[in-house]
Amino acid sequence: MSDPYGLAMIVVVCVTTLGLGIFGMRLSRATSDFYVAGRAVGPVRNASAIGGEYLSAASFLGVAGLVYDGGVDLLWFPVGYTVGYVVLLVLVAAPLRRSGAYTLPDFAEARLESRSLRLLCSGLVIGIGSLYLLPQLQGAGIALRHVTGAPPWVGGLVVALIVGMNVAGGGMRSITLVQALQYWFKLTAIAVPAFVLLWVWWRSGAPDPVGEPAGWDEPMWGFGANDHPLYTTWSTLLALSLGTMGLPHVVVRFYTNPDGRAARRTTVVVLALLGLFYVFPPLYGWLGRVYLPGGARAGAADTIVLDLPTAVLDGTSGQLLGALLAGGAFAAFLSTASGLVMSVAGVIDQDVLRPRLSRLTKGDASGVQSFRLSTVLAVVGPYALSRLVEPLGIATTVGLAFAVAAATFAPLLILGVWWPRLSTTGAAAGLVLGGGAATSAVIATISLDDRTGWLGALLEHPALWTTPLAFAAAILVSLATPGRIPRHTRATLSRLHSPERLRSR
Template structure:
């Protein structure tokens, strides 16, 4: 293991140790309310930091920069959607959700509609969403370890999974609130430093992306192709290859004419300085096209964008770990304040990660060849500063920030999943929460070891589609429409969730690579979200007689200010049980 790898490993271990120490400081009283709602004692700034730290996942830290590197302006809807989702949550459900007194979406469903069956349906989808969302976090940890140290990816997957499960099991939400706030600022610093340095080098180089030419290798570059890939070139390219290219074994120099070329896994490609960069087929070949929407063509690009917007704008309010954060605010006003501050913190983060993605096209062009664009942020420091001590130190800081992204998001997700398992499957004791956390953590570890990885932002966008198709309609209609019934909510969640989960499964399996069907499988929200809302409304109207008798009283509690004394805090009404 070289010096850069040792520095990165040292930074990752340091993050884990400091996070553990901060978490240990956060454990004051060891009662059920500490584990579930952090005893509702966090201030606005700390709470907003925890929200931001938990929300900014592998998709945010690595995936968005990778998509910007590969797709250009077409990828900008991801950071816009992920940020605007919090605005929708702030406007529609943040304060009423806090006043409901519930902790999980299952609690809210039962409190609003009084149905044990609906609660079980919600529990199933909390588990599905939690595990689907943890999956790319663990895979991101594996990619980080493999990129910075050369170790197998499964080492990072297992290490991250074990650390997260143990931390949550013995700390609870009160502990990880402080940890996640600390990790937000670490992630922001890990992005700000390379962004400032890379921008200074970029401005000094007098380089522009607005030109009808492909990117170029600034130095002789060797690329190891790990998976079969189809590369596209806009101009002749001189390359030296060892492996299989266009179905023919080669060992020496080649001249690629403009067009598509198939490169099989295990092939090594060598490019001279100044050579045009081939890109994975489907991505913009020239820099000018990289700055132009839908430059790669395709007849359904606009439909895919609309579906992505729908999923990211509405999916945030359906994510269980995000919802759980608003239950921990002291009151509805604090929930709104936390959401507003979090919006600013998220905006600053996404500006930096988008800038890094754009600069990576200049300093890490080899990723456009290998297709491993998710590693752009990790490799940018050495791409700018080289492999000397400065690049090594900066690379270690970035690796530490990436590792904290996986830890913070996964810990929140596991807390949500464990909360549901402990209250709906086990007996709800603090000891049961520990058992549920270990059970909840084992499933995504196994999945991460066997499931083929998509781009991080792509896979998370699919999770957002499932959330937007299930809990978003339940919460919006449950908070704002008195006509919702338990049967309507159940059918809406089942229909919307089945369509979205089916599409996610088909996408992960590689079905529907092109055409309208491929777009709808890859971006199901444009179908599944309206279908879920429509199903809830139609079935609720058909079963209007089943509307709960206390609907008006419940809605009054959701919308009335706390000073009237109508809201309740379900977890705090239960006797605090001390952990054994």
């Protein structure tokens, strides 16, 4: 049955997003406006925008579903999401901004002076961004179907169209404004119902959550459907901790800061904003065990946040809270998809489309026009794939994207920023071996029905073996090929680690 309140809230979110995007179009004129918002975004606004795009379907719906299905042991999951920004702050935030790059492939080429390595990184950005887009589009289908009964493809199409128009129209300036405001809306949308539902639970004298299946409320039971919970816990934590710096839509945000110092401040504010938000999703999984216990929710954990208000409150009150949550979920899909499409479109434009157009037009290709065409390609491909691939669960798919990022860009960034002996051949070996192993695990996870035992654990949670493999390959091959160390390594590292004010003097 259609929920008029939920539908109205989703419409408001979509119209507001489009309106802000149209307003942002008026501010975007130069190429730098489209790619990095003119490098003029302050720490607080940039941190809000990062929070807006980072808090995806996995954060808004998936974490609650994991706690509901996997037990209170899964409370560490949002901690892992946040720890990724601590690692990013300590290791690479300021050097990335000082690199002067627009995208991850830009950084790879500047640091390692190799066009071939740049193209390899471009392929990985497109692959990781598309993989991360899948749960956003599939989650939008779940949310809209829950509210209106529409087929799942409709919700994904709505998100694809709105995001495509906003990114193509205004680029980074446009989506920065949209994402910054959407963070605060998402926080309100998840916090207000949580306080109301907790108050109702406390006043009603309802029982504590039901610990079924056995072990739901015991340590190290989470991921109990897998036979190796300790391995999957550590592997997922490693993916979340190191994968954050390899997510293209996260890293590109630091290029929009005025300088390296602002990039560090941005990361500190991000940690506060993420920590505040992640207080609430586990509460929904916990309350779900009170009001929607056990098998009644089997196979539908991703909608526990949307179902809970009407299970706790009768009538209009429950519907209004559910509508607020549906609007917040849709904002999560829109904001995260915007950042992903922005990063993928930038790579397609710079490394695929514009070089071809320049050859056809003898160097007269318009940067803005090619970027807009790239945006269309960045949206259409993942949307088509989302309709062909069976959903694995929002948090599971996002976890796989983190695992691929951890096994590819994390070694490249950490070694590229801090190790002067990294060679072009070594970096390529790490990307190929880590990326190939992680991608094979993703394909196997999507393709196989039986993912039990050690094989299932290694495939579904590959970060714990693919990331060390990538680091080892990059280091060993670099040591074996000292002649392939870029000529200007010392000058490049000096630029990455020297404050802007010191360099200007």
